[in-house]
Amino acid sequence: MNDTIKSTGLTDRIWNFFASVKLSVILLLTLALTSIIGTLIPQNDQPVQYLQKYGEFWHRIFDTLHFYDMYGSWWFQLLLAMLIVNIVVCSIDRLGATWKIIFPKKPVYRAERFRKSDWRQSMIAGQSPEKLKKTLTGYMERHFRHSRVESTENGYLIYGETGRWTRLGAYVVHVSILLLIIGVLISSLFGYEGRMNLPVGDTDNTMILRHSDARVQLGFSLRCDDFSVQHYPSGRPKEYRSEIVIIENGEEVSKRSLIVNHPIRYKGFNIFQSTYGRIPGNTFTLVFTDNASGLQIPKKASIGEEISLPGGKGKITVEDYSNNFNFRGHNLGPTYLSMLIPESGNPRPVIIPVEHPNFDRMRQGEFTINIENVDYRYFTGLQISRDPGIPIVYTSFVIMIIGFFVTFYMAHRQICIEAVRNHEEETTIIVSGISPNRRPGVNMAVKRVAGKIERTIQQQKNT
Amino acid sequence: MMDSTLLISYVTFIFGLSALSYAIGGIFKSKTAEMIATAAMIIATAGNLSAFILRWMETYWEGYGHFPLASLYESLIFFSLTIGIIYLFVEFRYKIRIIGFFAALSAFLALAYASLPSVGSQIQPLMPALKSNWLIIHVMTYFFGYAALTLAFSVSLLFLLKSSGENPESGFRGRIPELKTLDELTYQLVMFGFLFITLGIITGAVWAEQAWGRYWGWDPKETWSLITWFIYATLLHARLMRGWEGKRLAWISILGFAAVLFTYFGVNLLPGLHSYI
Numbered sequence: 001m002n003d004t005i006k007s008t009g010l011t012d013r014i015w016n017f018f019a020s021v022k023l024s025v026i027l028l029l030t031l032a033l034t035s036i037i038g039t040l041i042p043q044n045d046q047p048v049q050y051l052q053k054y055g056e057f058w059h060r061i062f063d064t065l066h067f068y069d070m071y072g073s074w075w076f077q078l079l080l081a082m083l084i085v086n087i088v089v090c091s092i093d094r095l096g097a098t099w100k101i102i103f104p105k106k107p108v109y110r111a112e113r114f115r116k117s118d119w120r121q122s123m124i125a126g127q128s129p130e131k132l133k134k135t136l137t138g139y140m141e142r143h144f145r146h147s148r149v150e151s152t153e154n155g156y157l158i159y160g161e162t163g164r165w166t167r168l169g170a171y172v173v174h175v176s177i178l179l180l181i182i183g184v185l186i187s188s189l190f191g192y193e194g195r196m197n198l199p200v201g202d203t204d205n206t207m208i209l210r211h212s213d214a215r216v217q218l219g220f221s222l223r224c225d226d227f228s229v230q231h232y233p234s235g236r237p238k239e240y241r242s243e244i245v246i247i248e249n250g251e252e253v254s255k256r257s258l259i260v261n262h263p264i265r266y267k268g269f270n271i272f273q274s275t276y277g278r279i280p281g282n283t284f285t286l287v288f289t290d291n292a293s294g295l296q297i298p299k300k301a302s303i304g305e306e307i308s309l310p311g312g313k314g315k316i317t318v319e320d321y322s323n324n325f326n327f328r329g330h331n332l333g334p335t336y337l338s339m340l341i342p343e344s345g346n347p348r349p350v351i352i353p354v355e356h357p358n359f360d361r362m363r364q365g366e367f368t369i370n371i372e373n374v375d376y377r378y379f380t381g382l383q384i385s386r387d388p389g390i391p392i393v394y395t396s397f398v399i400m401i402i403g404f405f406v407t408f409y410m411a412h413r414q415i416c417i418e419a420v421r422n423h424e425e426e427t428t429i430i431v432s433g434i435s436p437n438r439r440p441g442v443n444m445a446v447k448r449v450a451g452k453i454e455r456t457i458q459q460q461k462n463t
Numbered sequence: 464m465m466d467s468t469l470l471i472s473y474v475t476f477i478f479g480l481s482a483l484s485y486a487i488g489g490i491f492k493s494k495t496a497e498m499i500a501t502a503a504m505i506i507a508t509a510g511n512l513s514a515f516i517l518r519w520m521e522t523y524w525e526g527y528g529h530f531p532l533a534s535l536y537e538s539l540i541f542f543s544l545t546i547g548i549i550y551l552f553v554e555f556r557y558k559i560r561i562i563g564f565f566a567a568l569s570a571f572l573a574l575a576y577a578s579l580p581s582v583g584s585q586i587q588p589l590m591p592a593l594k595s596n597w598l599i600i601h602v603m604t605y606f607f608g609y610a611a612l613t614l615a616f617s618v619s620l621l622f623l624l625k626s627s628g629e630n631p632e633s634g635f636r637g638r639i640p641e642l643k644t645l646d647e648l649t650y651q652l653v654m655f656g657f658l659f660i661t662l663g664i665i666t667g668a669v670w671a672e673q674a675w676g677r678y679w680g681w682d683p684k685e686t687w688s689l690i691t692w693f694i695y696a697t698l699l700h701a702r703l704m705r706g707w708e709g710k711r712l713a714w715i716s717i718l719g720f721a722a723v724l725f726t727y728f729g730v731n732l733l734p735g736l737h738s739y740i
Contacts, residue, residue, distance in 0.1 A: 025700055028696050261673055
C-alpha cells in the first residue's frame with residue numbers, strides 16, 4: 001500500500017500531512033478552543049433575540065460565522081472530519097510497524113539501553129553467577145515472554161518482556177472513536193424525535209416531529225389512564241407519573257407506569273415523561289355581561305358549538321383553546337379563541353382568557369364575554385424518539401473503556417537482569433527495565449522483579 | 464449532637480493543619496512535621512468519609528433518602544474526600560510527600576468553599592430528573608477524575624518550580640523530587656484522571672439518554688467536559704511527540720486543570736441543564 005502512495009507526490013504529501021501526531025495535537029486544541037464559543041453564545045435561539053442581545057454589527061458577524069448553530073456548522077464539522085481522517089491515517093500509517101513489533105520474528109534486545117535506563121535496582125548475592133543462573137532464568141521464563149540469555153565478559157544478561165500486544169490498545173481506542181462517530185452519524189441521519197400530548201383518557205398513535213412539525217405514525221397506540229404530580233412538603237416536585245397503556249391491533253399489549261428516568265422502550269421507540277399541562281374539558285359556561293345594564297347571562301357551551309348571543313344579537317362559536325396565549329407580548333394563560341358573527345357586519349375573532357374575565361371589555365362590544373366553570377383535564381407530555389445509533393454508540397463506549405484500560409494500565413515492558421561476578425562467591429545482580437513505547441510504571445515493575453528475586457534467592461539459601 | 468456539617472468543619476480544620484504541616488515539613492526538612500502532616504491527612508480523610516456517610520444517613524432521617532451527591536455542597540464534600548483518598552494512595556505507593564501540601568490545601572479550599580452560606584448545606588430532596596442510579600456512578604467517576612487531575616496540576620506546578628532557574632538541587636527546590644519522577648507522576652495521574660472523566664462523560668451520556676432522550680446535546684456542561692477531554696487528550700498525544708516533554712506538558716496539564724475548574728464551577732454561570740450542580 002505504501003508503494004502506491006509514494007508513486008504520486010501530491011497524495012504522498014496529503015498522506016504525510018494527515019499522518020502526523022502534530023496535526024492531532026493542533027486539531028484537538030482547536031476543537032477545545034472553538035467549542036467554547038457555543039457555550040458562551042446560546043445556540044439556536046430566535047434571530048430577534050440575537051439582534052437584541054448583540055446589536056446589528058456583531059449579530060451579522062456571528063451569523064456569518066455560524067456561531068448560532070456552531071456545532072452543526074460546516075467549519076466545526078470540517079474540524080471533526082479532519083480529526084477522523086487524522087486518526088484513520090495515523091493508525092494505518094503506524095499499524096504496519098506496530099504489527100512487526102507485536103509479532104517479531106526474533107525480538108531484539110540491546111544491553112546498553114538497559115544500562116542507560118533510569119530504572120535500576122541492584123543487589124548483591126553471596127553465590128557465583130553460575131549457581132544463580134538456573135534460579136534467575138527460571139524466574140524470567142516463568143514471568144516473561146521471549147526470555148533469552150546472553151553471556152558477557154564476567155557474567156550474563158537475561159532478558160524478558162511482557163505486553164507486546166498492549167500496543168494495540170491505542171488502536172482499540174481509535175477504532176472505538178470511529179465507531180462512536182458512525183453511531184452519531186446514524187443517530188443524526190436516521191434518528192428523529194417528537195412529542196405527543198396525550199390527555200388523560202385519550203388514545204393516540206401519532207407523534208409530531210420537533211423540527212418539522214410533521215406527523216409520524218408509531219404503528220401502535222398509546223393511552224394515558226392517569227397522570228399525577230407529587231410534591232415534597234416544601235413544594236418541590238417529587239414525581240411525575242403517567243399510567244400508559246400500549247395498544248397494538250386493538251389489543252392492550254402492555255401497561256406501564258412512566259416516570260422521569262424510566263422511559264418506556266417499545267418497538268424501537270423510546271417514550272419519555274417530558275412535561276404535562278391542562279386542557280379544558282368539553283364543556284364550560286359562556287357568560288355574557290351586558291355592558292349597559294351589568295346583567296349577566298350564562299350559557300352552557302362546548303368547543304365548536306354555535307351559541308346565540310342574548311337578544312338575538314348574533315352568534316358566537318368557541319373554536320380553539322391555548323394553554324399559554326400570547327397577546328402583544330403578554331402571556332394571558334389559558335385562553336379560548338372564538339369567532340363572533342354579529343347581526344350585521346363582518347365576523348370578528350374574540351379572545352377570551354379564562355383568568356382575566358374583564359379582558360373582553362377592551363373590545364367595547366355590547367356584551368363582555370368571559371368563560372367560567374372550565375372542566376380541566378390533565379395531559380401528559382410525552383417525548384418520543386427513535387435512535388438507531390444508540391446500540392453502536394454504546395458499543396463504542398465499552399470498546400473505548402477496554403482500550404483505555406489496556407493502553408493505560410498494561411504496558412509493553414522489557415526487563416533485564418544482569419549478573420556480574422564480583423569474586424568467586426559473590427555476584428552483583430542488576431535489574432533494569434525499559435518501556436519501548438514509553439509507558440510509565442517501569443519503575444514499579446523493576447522494583448517488583450528485584451524484590452521477588454531477592455526473596456527467591458533468600459529462600460533457596462535457607463533451604 | 465454531631466451532625467455532618469459540624470463534622471465537616473472539624474475536617475476542614477484538620478486538612479488546613481495538614482497543609483500547614485506539609486509546608487513546614489517541606490521547607491524546614493522536619494521529619495516530625497511530615498509525620499504530623501500525614502497523620503492529619505489520614506484523620507481528615509477518615510473524618511471526611513465519616514461525614515459523607517453521616518450525611519447519607521441524614522438524608523434518610525429527613526425522610527428523603529438519597530446518596531448525597533445532589534448539590535454543590537455535597538459534591539464539594541465528595542471532592543475533598545476523593546482528593547484525600549487519591550493523595551494518600553500516591554504518598555504510600557510512591558513515597559512522595561511533596562504534593563501533600565497541594566492535596567491538603569485543595570481539600571481545605573473545597574471544604575472552606577462548601578461552608579460559605581451561598582453554597583447552602585441544607586439537605587434538599589431530589590428532583591425527578593436526578594432520581595437515577597446513574598447519578599451516583601456519574602458523579603463518583605467524575606470526582607475521582609477531578610481529584611487525580613487536581614493532583615496532576617500540583618505536580619506540574621512543582622515541575623515548573625523545579626525546572627525554572629538554575630541550581631535545581633539547592634534549597635527548597637532540592638527537596639522536590641527529580642524531574643523524571645514528577646513527569647512520570649503527572650502522566651500517571653493524568654491517565655487515571657482521563658480514564659475517569661471519560662467514564663464520567665460516558666455514564667453521563669447514558670443517563671442523559673434515559674432522562675432526556677438524547678445522549679449528547681451540546682449543553683454547556685457537556686461541552687466543557689468535552690473541552691477538558693480534548694485538552695487532556697492533547698497532553699497524552701503530545702507526550703508521544705519528541706520535544707514535548709517536561710515544561711510544555713506541565714503547561715498543558717495546568718491548562719487542563721483550568722478547564723476542569725471551569726467545568727465544575729464556571730459553567731453554573733452559563734445557562735444549561737446542569738444548573739443544580
